[in-house]
Amino acid sequence: MKAAPLLQTNGGTHDHNAAAKVQGLQCGKTGRSMLDVFVRSLTILCMAIAIVLSSISVCDGHWLFADTKIFGLWHFCTLQLDHKAECTTEISVAEVNGLYTGLVFIRITTTLAVVLAIFGLEMLITSQLCQDPNARRKWAFGSGLTLLSFSVTSLGMLTFVILLRDFITFTGFTLTFWCEFIATFLFFLSSISGLQIYSMMPVVEDSLASV
Helix, strand or coil: CCHHHHHHHHHHHHHHHHHHHHHHHHHCCCCCCHHHHHHHHHHHHHHHHHHHHHHHHHHHCEEEEECCEEEECCCEEEECCCCCEEEECCHHHHCCCCHHHHHHHHHHHHHHHHHHHHHHHHHHHHHHHCCCCCHHHHHHHHHHHHHHHHHHHHHHHHHHHHHCCCCCCHHHECHHHHHHHHHHHHHHHHHHHHHHHHHHCCCHHHHHHCC
16 A cells, blocks of 8 residues: 555656756756867857947947048037037038938947847857757857848948948048947858857757757
8 A cells, every 4th residue: 555655756756856867968068179169259259349349339420530520320520620529410411412311220220230239149148058958049049140230230331331422531430430340340250150150069959859
């Protein structure tokens, strides 16, 4: 009469231990080479630097000097004789056709790119914290968001250059513009390297998911 509860208790303990082992396998860290860890860390670092540079560039917004004019994402400024800048949010003062609509589009694309990059960075980091069945998918999703961020940022910068092509000189671009350019390049490098790492990752998580 007492054997049945004992068997049930032992069976429950066995199931609990099996579940714990599976969970330990799913959240454990697999062995990686130093090169793999270095490349992943470098990819995440590049993403973080790109987000900082892009955020600074978008917030400042002054991207182009042209004689006594300063074209920005948020303001249009003119330099006076005493070298003081008078800025206004009335972009129509610049007398450039389609500039207001174009700048609205650029603001949206560059801001959206930063948001996408932040979510992409989060996915890359969380995929490395726990090697669960979704780790490989998180890395791929983060790399995809980074690639999308690069595409959106490139579209915004290209629109800016096309709109102000008559005022552009190589020395006229400001430091914040080059920050955005470098950020775009880092988005590209991070996304390509992330997707390359994903294609080379062993499908350990998929085998764990079937356990």
